[in-house]
Amino acid sequence: MASSAPASRSCSCGQHCAHCLEKLCTHGIPIFASLAVDQLEKIAGKTLHRSYEKGETILEEGSHPDYVAILNGGSVKASRFTADGREQILYVFSEGDFFGEQNLLFDRPAVYAVTALEPCRLCFLYKKDFQQLLADNPDIGLRIISELGWRMSHLENSVRNMGVRSLESRIGAVLLELAGKYGAKQDDGTLVRMPLSREGLANYIGIARETVSRKLGMLEDEGMIRSVGARHILIRDMKALEELAG
Amino acid sequence: MASSAPASRSCSCGQHCAHCLEKLCTHGIPIFASLAVDQLEKIAGKTLHRSYEKGETILEEGSHPDYVAILNGGSVKASRFTADGREQILYVFSEGDFFGEQNLLFDRPAVYAVTALEPCRLCFLYKKDFQQLLADNPDIGLRIISELGWRMSHLENSVRNMGVRSLESRIGAVLLELAGKYGAKQDDGTLVRMPLSREGLANYIGIARETVSRKLGMLEDEGMIRSVGARHILIRDMKALEELAG
DNA sequence: GCCCCTCCGTGATTGCAATCACATCCTTAT
DNA sequence: ATAAGGATGTGATTGCAATCACGGAGGGGC
Numbered sequence: 001m002a003s004s005a006p007a008s009r010s011c012s013c014g015q016h017c018a019h020c021l022e023k024l025c026t027h028g029i030p031i032f033a034s035l036a037v038d039q040l041e042k043i044a045g046k047t048l049h050r051s052y053e054k055g056e057t058i059l060e061e062g063s064h065p066d067y068v069a070i071l072n073g074g075s076v077k078a079s080r081f082t083a084d085g086r087e088q089i090l091y092v093f094s095e096g097d098f099f100g101e102q103n104l105l106f107d108r109p110a111v112y113a114v115t116a117l118e119p120c121r122l123c124f125l126y127k128k129d130f131q132q133l134l135a136d137n138p139d140i141g142l143r144i145i146s147e148l149g150w151r152m153s154h155l156e157n158s159v160r161n162m163g164v165r166s167l168e169s170r171i172g173a174v175l176l177e178l179a180g181k182y183g184a185k186q187d188d189g190t191l192v193r194m195p196l197s198r199e200g201l202a203n204y205i206g207i208a209r210e211t212v213s214r215k216l217g218m219l220e221d222e223g224m225i226r227s228v229g230a231r232h233i234l235i236r237d238m239k240a241l242e243e244l245a246g
Numbered sequence: 247m248a249s250s251a252p253a254s255r256s257c258s259c260g261q262h263c264a265h266c267l268e269k270l271c272t273h274g275i276p277i278f279a280s281l282a283v284d285q286l287e288k289i290a291g292k293t294l295h296r297s298y299e300k301g302e303t304i305l306e307e308g309s310h311p312d313y314v315a316i317l318n319g320g321s322v323k324a325s326r327f328t329a330d331g332r333e334q335i336l337y338v339f340s341e342g343d344f345f346g347e348q349n350l351l352f353d354r355p356a357v358y359a360v361t362a363l364e365p366c367r368l369c370f371l372y373k374k375d376f377q378q379l380l381a382d383n384p385d386i387g388l389r390i391i392s393e394l395g396w397r398m399s400h401l402e403n404s405v406r407n408m409g410v411r412s413l414e415s416r417i418g419a420v421l422l423e424l425a426g427k428y429g430a431k432q433d434d435g436t437l438v439r440m441p442l443s444r445e446g447l448a449n450y451i452g453i454a455r456e457t458v459s460r461k462l463g464m465l466e467d468e469g470m471i472r473s474v475g476a477r478h479i480l481i482r483d484m485k486a487l488e489e490l491a492g
Numbered sequence: 493g494c495c496c497c498t499c500c501g502t503g504a505t506t507g508c509a510a511t512c513a514c515a516t517c518c519t520t521a522t
Numbered sequence: 523a524t525a526a527g528g529a530t531g532t533g534a535t536t537g538c539a540a541t542c543a544c545g546g547a548g549g550g551g552c
Contacts, residue, residue, distance in 0.1 A: 080402065080406045082406065082409075082410050082492065083492050086409070086410065088405060088406045088409035088410070090402050090405060090406070101391075102395040102398075105388065105391065105392070106392050106395060108395070108399075111399055111402060112402065134388075135384075138381075138384040138387065141384065141387035141388065141391065142351065142380075142387065144391055145347070145351065145387065145390055145391055145394065146351070146352050148391065148394045148395070148398065149348040149351075149352060149354070149394070151398065152348075152394065152397065152398055152401065153354075153357055155398065155401035155402065155404075155405060156326065156336050156357060156358065156401065158401075158405050159334060159336060159401060159404050159405060159408065159452075160326045160328065160334045160336070162405065162408040162409070162452060163328075163332070163334035163408070163449075163452030164328050164332060164334070164452075165510080165538090167538090167539075197498095197499070197500090198499075198500065198501090199499075199500090203409075206405075206408060206409030207539075207540085208539070208540055208541075209499095209500085210500095210501080210502080210539090210540080210541080210542095211538095211539060211540075213500065213501055213502080214501085214502080214539090217501080217502090229548095230499075230500080230547095230548075230549095246328065246329045411508090411540080413508090413509075443529070443530090444529075444530065444531095445529075445530090453509075453510085454509070454510055454511075455529090455530080456509090456510080456511080456530090456531080456532080457508095457509060457510075459530065459531055459532080460509090460531085460532080463531075463532090475518095476517090476518070476519090476529080476530080
């Protein structure tokens, strides 16, 4: 894993131009937001990079990764499996998200598998460098706590939603979430690029694939949304959707 | 809230005897584990203390507490409510657990209410003091990350379990969890003091109260457990229960 | 162009847990 | 002790989503 040669990321133009910043893998990552450019470059120089194709496994359940992985482009899913092979998707990560910090800092095995949902790029920061970084910048610890807090909010929402009976509100909630991450405003509504297939959606909210189809069909009949191809959904009435999601 | 006068907690015997350590509210709290005794005393001197009766609300959903609360004895539940008034319990906290750190560090409103399940004691550490503490001891930040990691594992488990169809395994999982926190080994099994009523259990795992009764009855018929009064359950066959929970 | 394979929608059936209704037990206050 | 109110067990019924089964659509490779 992550065995391809790391491209040097230091800014070759001798200045910190926008162009080079954009190519810097540590740039735009929330947990590194407090670092200065030269620090970003220093860290970037220590990372390994690798691209993954759709469907490739990045991290296996139960493994002991010795790196923090930072998602630099594309999106991945993090999922757990039950004994009888059913998948429960816990998170959909996209650019700027990270994973593996628990395993690295506290030597716990990974409790979920991470799989690419589309072609994506990751950068890996290894244990020693990450710990050094944390020691030098206590601020990063705070930012990690903050990010974990958001992630917990998300899970708390999931648990709450799954405890409720109404399937519709769960569908609504997940559509809103994906709209926030992958949606683009248009004249006639918000067009959402769906990183998950219908089956993926089903495994994300914990219901059957067929039920997802049926409920989405109902929402479409009501004029709330409209399917656009297989991988896009247009939200026509955001307000109604928000009300549905509660 | 927390308006009763704080008792001074510094060690009056002039030495760090076991007796006084036991009374020190900061002693035995995991996130403070790396602090020396004099630091523990210093923090303890800055805390406010208050006791709560069963059923009392400690923290309301949506409020902006400016303290971290550390549970010093007893147990509490953290729960969210749906629009139609249904309760979903997210956590059962007991001695040594803390809450409120997200609200305090990042000024986010509390997303769950916290209510006493039995008489309990809390100590409150206010914003300024907590931030100072974090700044002085970066180690505490790491310990918070660690604890949040465990809490996330718990939620990830909950989501996974709720995504699975089998009610039995969810019941089994929650019994195991409570056994770990409130269980005592005996000759004939593990006796678990149940902090939650049957309705509480139901709201914890997201199913109906009646179903909890029925499923527990089934487990009792199978000889796996035995109800002892209303507030205790004896686990007679731990192995079978673990298998059930997966 | 064609085939193959995966993803997706839809109908019919079934099963399981929510809900409703009520009797009983337990706790607690007076 | 006793009454009152809440918590709990249990049966009957119902509703909703899982499952099963299949046809169709779309997309990628050759």
